[in-house]
Amino acid sequence: xxxxxxxxxxxxxxxxNSPRKAVKTSSEVQLDLRGSEKLIAQLANYNNPILKECxxxxxxxxxxxxxxxxxxxxxxxxxxxDGIADFKRKGLFLDYHPSVIEKVCFILxxxxxxxxxxxxxxxVARWENHSLLSKVFSQxxxxxxxxxxxxxxxxxxxxxxDFLELQYVLxxxxxxxxxxxxxxxxxxxxxxxxxxxxxxxxxxxxxxxPTPISMPETTSPWRFISAVKLSxxxxxxxxxxxxxxxxxxxxxxxxTLIAFSxxxxxxxxxxxxxxxxxxxxxxxxxxxxxQEAVSVKPxxxxxxxxxxxxxxxxxxxxxxxxxEKDIQxxxxxxxxxxxxxxxxxxxxxxxxxxxxxxxxxxxNARFGLNAVIRRSHKVDDK
Numbered sequence: 001x002x003x004x005x006x007x008x009x010x011x012x013x014x015x016x017n018s019p020r021k022a023v024k025t026s027s028e029v030q031l032d033l034r035g036s037e038k039l040i041a042q043l044a045n046y047n048n049p050i051l052k053e054c055x056x057x058x059x060x061x062x063x064x065x066x067x068x069x070x071x072x073x074x075x076x077x078x079x080x081x082d083g084i085a086d087f088k089r090k091g092l093f094l095d096y097h098p099s100v101i102e103k104v105c106f107i108l109x110x111x112x113x114x115x116x117x118x119x120x121x122x123x124v125a126r127w128e129n130h131s132l133l134s135k136v137f138s139q140x141x142x143x144x145x146x147x148x149x150x151x152x153x154x155x156x157x158x159x160x161x162d163f164l165e166l167q168y169v170l171x172x173x174x175x176x177x178x179x180x181x182x183x184x185x186x187x188x189x190x191x192x193x194x195x196x197x198x199x200x201x202x203x204x205x206x207x208x209x210p211t212p213i214s215m216p217e218t219t220s221p222w223r224f225i226s227a228v229k230l231s232x233x234x235x236x237x238x239x240x241x242x243x244x245x246x247x248x249x250x251x252x253x254x255x256t257l258i259a260f261s262x263x264x265x266x267x268x269x270x271x272x273x274x275x276x277x278x279x280x281x282x283x284x285x286x287x288x289x290x291q292e293a294v295s296v297k298p299x300x301x302x303x304x305x306x307x308x309x310x311x312x313x314x315x316x317x318x319x320x321x322x323x324e325k326d327i328q329x330x331x332x333x334x335x336x337x338x339x340x341x342x343x344x345x346x347x348x349x350x351x352x353x354x355x356x357x358x359x360x361x362x363x364n365a366r367f368g369l370n371a372v373i374r375r376s377h378k379v380d381d382k
Contacts, residue, residue, distance in 0.1 A: 047202075048162045050104055051169065053090050057083050057108055061115060061173055069121030080112055080132060100163060103149055109133045110142025111170045114177065143177035146170075147190075154197065161201040168194050307356040308376045309347040312369055313339075320345045326367065332359075348376070 051058070060083070070076035084105050091101035109132035116122040117131075133142045150167050153160040171191055179187040225233075311327065314320040317336065320343040324334045327347070337344045347363075350356035353373070360371045 048165050049094050050091075050096075050162045050166050053094070054087050054104070054108065054166070057087060057112075058169065058173070061108075061111060061170075064112070064115045065119060065174065069125070073121075073125045077130065077132070077135075081135060084108060084132070084136065096162075100160070104163065104166060106133070106137055106142070107146055107149065107167060107170060109136055110146050110177070111173070111175045113142060114180075115174055118180075143180070146175070146177045147179075150190075150194070154194075157197050157201060161198060164194060165198050165202070168198060305351070306348070306376050307350045307353055308374045309350060309356055309360050309363065309371055310374050311345045311347065311363060311367075311371045313342055313344050315342045317343045319343075323367070327363070330366075346374070 057080075060080070087108070088101060088105050091104065092098070094101070113127065113131040113133055117127050128140075131140065133139050139145070146167070150164070153163050153167070157164060168191070171194070176187060179190075311334070312320075312323065314323075317338075320336055323345060324336060327334045327345075332347055335346055335348050337346065347359065350359065356373050360373055363369055363371050
């Protein structure tokens with residue numbers, strides 16, 4: 001691996017000074033929520049083509065020490081292998097010799113292997129048995145070869161400054177290689193010397209601000225209705241319910257009222273008074289002429305009181321005759337009496353007032369009437 005730089009002469013890279021045309025991007029940026037790889041690629045603020053193409057891998061490498069154990073360690077390893085293969089495919093279109101791209105893949109694999117191996121989950125998963133270097137390059141000495149490549153590239157800093165800059169970034173991300181268990185002073189000196197070399201060939205430049213990302217518009221979350229609005233809604237609901245019930249009751253009651261008004265109530269007496277009514281007939285009611293009192297001698301005639309139960313009054317005799325038959329069918333004597341207002345139906349001559357009341361209640365309960373008791377006079381001979 002260390003002899004790759006000497007296999008073919010290094011080609012001098014000359015970048016064109018003509019400004020690159022801005023690539024028109026769509027207004028909507030699709031974000032990858034699984035990581036920061038897409039965001040790093042969109043920044044593209046480096047003057048180093050190698051750093052631009054491997055920015056996704058650098059984003060994953062920077063988060064290795066902070067992340068927890070992957071759910072599937074084999075799938076995570078395959079993701080890294082696919083990322084390195086994708087970078088190698090893109091590197092073929094850069095202005096570098098293929099051996100340089102291959103060395104970039106080597107130091108990336110070495111950096112991933114070391115940083116993962118010294119995590120808690122990498123040690124448990126035995127990452128060293130299935131490292132990236134062993135899968136891609138069939139080697140395990142990445143910690144030593146990394147610094148051998150650094151020494152060889154340092155001999156041609158003007159032509160390989162991009163490669164040196166990538167190695168510096170990996171060291172800053174935590175790669176130590178063979179110096180991990182040795183004195184760190186040598187590593188610090190090497191890091192300072194590498195930084196000075198890069199600064200000699202890199203001029204100060206202001207980074208262009210990243211293109212702002214337009215986030216997709218989202219609808220505002222649903223907010224609860226305030227108590228005042230909720231109270232007004234309740235009041236309006238109650239009022240509308242009351243108005244609807246009144247309208248419905250009025251519409252339904254009209255047909256019932258029309259049906260009641262069409263009933264023929266002629267000849268039927270209805271009273272809402274529950275008290276027993278006792279009506280004493282006057283001579284005028286009986287059609288008797290009042291004669292002047294004549295003093296007579298006492299005789300053996302005794303005036304006794306009897307009670308008539310007036311069942312009902314009818315306008316026609318035919319209506320009274322139907323009720324007369326019904327009352328006679330239960331064993332009571334009924335008399336029809338024509339009066340100026342129509343026909344009167346009554347049960348005559350009940351001398352016991354208590355029994356007359358019982359009979360009246362029975363007639364009312366059985367026929368649904370409102371009979372009354374009226375006194376009548378009958379003269380008995382003693």
